[in-house]
Amino acid sequence: MAFTYGPFVVLCSSCQKPSLATVHGSITESTHEHDHAQVLHLASCQDCGSGLLIAQGIDQGAEGEEFTSPVIRWPSPAGSVGARVPAALRQEYEQARVCYQAQAYTAVAVMVRRTLEGVCTEEGVKRRTLSQSLSALQEEGKIDQRLVEWAAELRVLGNEGAHYTGSQVSPEDARDALNLAQAFLDYMYTFSTQFEEFKARRAKRHQKNT
Template sequence: MSFVVGPFVALCDICQKPCLATVHGSYLEPDDENGPERYLRLASCQECGRGILLTQGVEETMDSRELTPPAVAWPDTTGSVGARVPAPLRREYEQARTCYQARAYTAVAVMVRRTLEGVCAEEGVKRRTLRQSLDTLQEDGKIDKRLVEWAAELRVLGNEGAHYTGSQVSPEDARDALNLAQAFLDYMYTFSTQFEEFKSRRAKRHRKES
């Protein structure tokens, strides 16, 4: 596995630019109901001295265990998604966050679009276009009209990022894309699941009382 042990380049929230950071210690967070296994590394910016928390996920393969590329978990310039989001979608979203931290804003838009495509694939929907797939999710009752509108805007932004037009995706659009993608994933896989579990518990309680 590729561990980050020496100085590495990270986007410092104080310096507002990529800086060298020094690792001071690490901790292996176990795989449990709160989330998947990952390595946390405490570091500091070599320019301003402020603390940085680096995270690397652990991926199981047929022959080995591999670490995902390092990403800054704190200070948290963009939100992370819940542990109930399927691992392939978390990887796509985390790559989008990594692009944002590297200030590759056009790449953020492309990765967010890939995340939407991944949601459709995870739900077994594959139409000719992404918009048609999203409409199918709505028809199946898996997402509501507002989420379709969010996803449609993210899809258009992703299209703009994927094609050479001479213009770049702005930092504000990239950040909004990440925030909307986070909300989309958490609605699909965290909040909806929690609501169904809530209804199930109430139904069981009512059956026992009746």
């Protein structure tokens, strides 16, 4: 994918419409992933004029640098996930969110299921079925029973969306699937990490005081 400094086609966080974003300046920053960096673009929506901060990932692939699709980082899109969620999963979830904005509700269910598959892959779990992979995550202590139940329902909804049954996923189910997927990702990669950092700081402080 050729790198470009825009204009980008984005779903504007302010006017909630697909629009071109004009880039006014860019910087490249490294991330905690050694084979991944990102470019941050200061841009503006050509429709409403609102300012936007757009991120575009740079991955070191076998054939050199590969650039991901641009994603708005600020203002935070409704339903966006935390920056600690791996870039590949953020992109999968963002596509689900764009499908919802486009009222492609069945596509939302499919993208949410792909997101769950991505979580298992990121965590190094690969079983014959997604259900078995999610069970393996629970056995490893990475998700609890409530998250297993959420994921199971999202998996079933995704299966319904992926196969022709003559019926469509409802707007309400698509919205709930998107919200549950957001909570699942933030629990896995934002809240759990913050909690571990909190415990580590307290343990270090306690060690200093004893």
